[in-house]
Amino acid sequence: MLLGAMGDAHGGRFLRQEGLGRELKDLDLLLLAGDITDSSDIDAYGTVLAAIRKRSDVPIVAVFGNDEYEQDREELRRMYDITFLDDERVDLNIDGRIVRIVGTTGALDRPTWWQRNNVPGIHEMYRKRVETVSSLLDREGCDLLILLSHYATTYHTLRGEKERAFPEMGSRAMESVLLEKRPDLSIHAHAHGGSRHTVVSKKQRTLDDPRGGVAVPVWNVSLPLNKGITRFEIEVGEVNDVRVLL
Numbered sequence: 001m002l003l004g005a006m007g008d009a010h011g012g013r014f015l016r017q018e019g020l021g022r023e024l025k026d027l028d029l030l031l032l033a034g035d036i037t038d039s040s041d042i043d044a045y046g047t048v049l050a051a052i053r054k055r056s057d058v059p060i061v062a063v064f065g066n067d068e069y070e071q072d073r074e075e076l077r078r079m080y081d082i083t084f085l086d087d088e089r090v091d092l093n094i095d096g097r098i099v100r101i102v103g104t105t106g107a108l109d110r111p112t113w114w115q116r117n118n119v120p121g122i123h124e125m126y127r128k129r130v131e132t133v134s135s136l137l138d139r140e141g142c143d144l145l146i147l148l149s150h151y152a153t154t155y156h157t158l159r160g161e162k163e164r165a166f167p168e169m170g171s172r173a174m175e176s177v178l179l180e181k182r183p184d185l186s187i188h189a190h191a192h193g194g195s196r197h198t199v200v201s202k203k204q205r206t207l208d209d210p211r212g213g214v215a216v217p218v219w220n221v222s223l224p225l226n227k228g229i230t231r232f233e234i235e236v237g238e239v240n241d242v243r244v245l246l
Ligand SMILES: [Fe+2]
Pocket: 008, 010, 035, 065, 190, 192
């Protein structure tokens, strides 16, 4: 199956129209990793969706970024007929396979200065969110398990950004969840100047180490970085094989 993913369109600023038809071609599913609009501009969100819809009727699953403000999320759900996930999950049947998407804005190890000063209980909120995502990431009854978040789920894909900002751009706590719950793929955005790809892994210490030999691919699908939609060709089987078409 062919999946596409992108984030950080920022109301169209980073969405290139030329080539978009080709990037959307033959996709079974498109994942939007947040910051699709800028400063919670609801109409600009629609502008990006319209550019996609002009070229493709692919099913779309989206999470909210920090530029889709909490107070506007209900309005976005009401306005646009795509599947939004906010600490939720959905099962989709694609070619007879059950694809489970767990969607979240994600967590930060250290809330930003603005968040620390304006959002009461933000530390606790992020801590709880990591727990929620962990409990949603259950592969029972699905063939392919994907974590879609806005914030980075590891620091490795933040390489290229200022190192001192890493705790305010992603979550090592989420990385531990990846190693424990082993989704087939973790997709995020938010790091406009980060790195595209990493594999989060844990070496097997003993033969019966339940977390041994884990390797979870993580892709940063931020548009300013990738200059287009990232396309994943996934072969679903005993061991799911995720490849990226450049
Ligand atoms: Fe962004």
